[in-house]
Amino acid sequence: MTVTVRELASEEEWDDQFALVGATFGARVTAPEGATRDAIRDMADPRFALVAVDGDETIGGCAAHWMDLSLPGGASVPTTGLSGVGVRAGRGGRGAMRALLEEHLRRSVDAGAAASLLMASEAPLYGRFGYGVTVSVAAHRIDVDRAALAAPLDDEGHVDVYETADSARAAVIDLYEALRASNPGMTARNDGWWRVVLDERAHWKGPADPFVAIHRDADGRPDAYALYVFTNPGSELWRPMATLDVHEFVADSVEAEKALWQFLTRVPLTRELRWRMAPVEPRLRNLLADRRQLDTEMVSDMVWLRPLDIEALLSARTYERDGVAVFAIDDEAFPDQRGPWRLTVEGGRGRVERVDTADLTLAPEHVGMVVLGDSTVRGLASDGLVTATDGGAADSPSIAALSDLLATSVRPRSVSKF
Numbered sequence: 001m002t003v004t005v006r007e008l009a010s011e012e013e014w015d016d017q018f019a020l021v022g023a024t025f026g027a028r029v030t031a032p033e034g035a036t037r038d039a040i041r042d043m044a045d046p047r048f049a050l051v052a053v054d055g056d057e058t059i060g061g062c063a064a065h066w067m068d069l070s071l072p073g074g075a076s077v078p079t080t081g082l083s084g085v086g087v088r089a090g091r092g093g094r095g096a097m098r099a100l101l102e103e104h105l106r107r108s109v110d111a112g113a114a115a116s117l118l119m120a121s122e123a124p125l126y127g128r129f130g131y132g133v134t135v136s137v138a139a140h141r142i143d144v145d146r147a148a149l150a151a152p153l154d155d156e157g158h159v160d161v162y163e164t165a166d167s168a169r170a171a172v173i174d175l176y177e178a179l180r181a182s183n184p185g186m187t188a189r190n191d192g193w194w195r196v197v198l199d200e201r202a203h204w205k206g207p208a209d210p211f212v213a214i215h216r217d218a219d220g221r222p223d224a225y226a227l228y229v230f231t232n233p234g235s236e237l238w239r240p241m242a243t244l245d246v247h248e249f250v251a252d253s254v255e256a257e258k259a260l261w262q263f264l265t266r267v268p269l270t271r272e273l274r275w276r277m278a279p280v281e282p283r284l285r286n287l288l289a290d291r292r293q294l295d296t297e298m299v300s301d302m303v304w305l306r307p308l309d310i311e312a313l314l315s316a317r318t319y320e321r322d323g324v325a326v327f328a329i330d331d332e333a334f335p336d337q338r339g340p341w342r343l344t345v346e347g348g349r350g351r352v353e354r355v356d357t358a359d360l361t362l363a364p365e366h367v368g369m370v371v372l373g374d375s376t377v378r379g380l381a382s383d384g385l386v387t388a389t390d391g392g393a394a395d396s397p398s399i400a401a402l403s404d405l406l407a408t409s410v411r412p413r414s415v416s417k418f
């Protein structure tokens with residue numbers, strides 16, 4: 001039998017797919033109902049809801065969001081966010097994932113996406129399809145009694161904590177959108193997505209009933225928010241052993257950031273604070289009286305990017321220096337992406353044109369790693385991943401030229417799980 005891929009055919013099939021894909025991740029799930037179901041349905045784009053079929057058996061599927069991705073400089077490009085890729089246990093190895101991925105990428109190109117993004121369950125899976133790590137994140141923890149700030153704040157503002165997120169919704173969305181505009185790697189959330197993150201009990205990839213803390217400045221203007229969950233495994237021992245698990249932390253200034261951290265590390269009954277999907281080098285470390293107390297427990301890939309329209313990606317982002325670089329992309333799946341390309345940057349804006357030859361050729365996954373500045377071309381070359389015909393990592397003019405143009409001083413970040 002050969003595996004074929006088609007669009008999801010009916011509402012009932014959506015429920016079956018939810019259970020099927022959930023099971024591939026090891027969870028026995030039934031599809032949610034009511035408002036939660038509607039929110040999850042509205043998050044994704046029906047054009048990308050795909051089902052893999054072998055004979056008359058459904059053996060897998062995937063979904064995707066249609067979402068804007070912020071680039072260096074603040075502009076956005078449309079992308080797809082691939083999600084929920086799963087193939088039924090016992091039906092693996094038949095090429096179902098490959099068939100789903102190929103159809104997803106074809107549809108993404110047809111819809112005008114500049115790239116496809118995803119979060120990978122396993123790192124070895126997606127390089128073969130041209131995805132490379134474009135946002136890295138870290139998980140940090142700190143004992144709250146060792147989390148004093150170097151310069152404690154006499155905060156003229158205040159923090160409001162909301163047990164239900166509804167009344168905080170507008171302020172949270174505004175702050176998220178402001179962060180998105182100034183941070184490459186951030187992705188837009190549609191209304192369904194916000195309902196999944198903030199609605200009561202809606203928790204597919206959301207934090208599930210988080211507390212929302214909003215900091216307001218002296219004039220009452222919201223300038224930072226955190227979504228957190230509080231767990232207290234030691235409560236029966238009459239000890240303050242709670243963990244404050246920060247799912248999202250967004251602040252629009254250093255002062256706001258200090259004020260909200262100061263609040264979060266002083267929540268009664270808390271012993272430790274954990275912060276997942278955080279920047280690899282968070283500002284918090286520089287704010288602490290004792291920087292060593294912030295343990296970085298894990299650094300990991302978060303968002304992977306598969307370039308689909310290199311001209312759109314490179315002409316929409318901005319650059320920190322001017323210059324010219326020439327390169328090709330070794331793209332077997334989408335030959336029109338190969339170039340070779342000349343990137344000319346003048347006044348921080350890029351222009352992309354086709355040329356005849358290039359000394360430097362990158363795989364699509366390596367473009368994904370460097371296009372937002374998470375890795376550098378020079379770094380990949382010195383690790384032996386990228387080679388050029390005009391020299392090595394240290395002395396190739398073509399490697400140096402592209403590396404210098406793409407490098408950014410703002411590291412990409414993301415707080416949206418999909």
Ligand SMILES: CC(C)(COP(=O)(O)OP(=O)(O)OC[C@H]1O[C@@H](n2cnc3c(N)ncnc32)[C@H](O)[C@@H]1OP(=O)(O)O)[C@@H](O)C(=O)NCCC(=O)NCCS
Nearest residue numbers: 024025085086087092093094095096097098119120121124
């Ligand atoms: C990962 C998963 C989707 C693979 O499905 P599948 O139908 O067996 O995959 P395919 O047969 O299409 O394999 C496609 C390619 O991926 C490779 N591959 C499959 N599973 C792999 C794994 N776990 N690690 C590394 N490579 C893997 C195959 O060797 C094949 O390589 P090739 O085409 O270059 O020769 C399936 O095992 C699964 O559902 N796992 C649990 C859920 C999950 O992790 N989903 C991914 C979410 S991001």
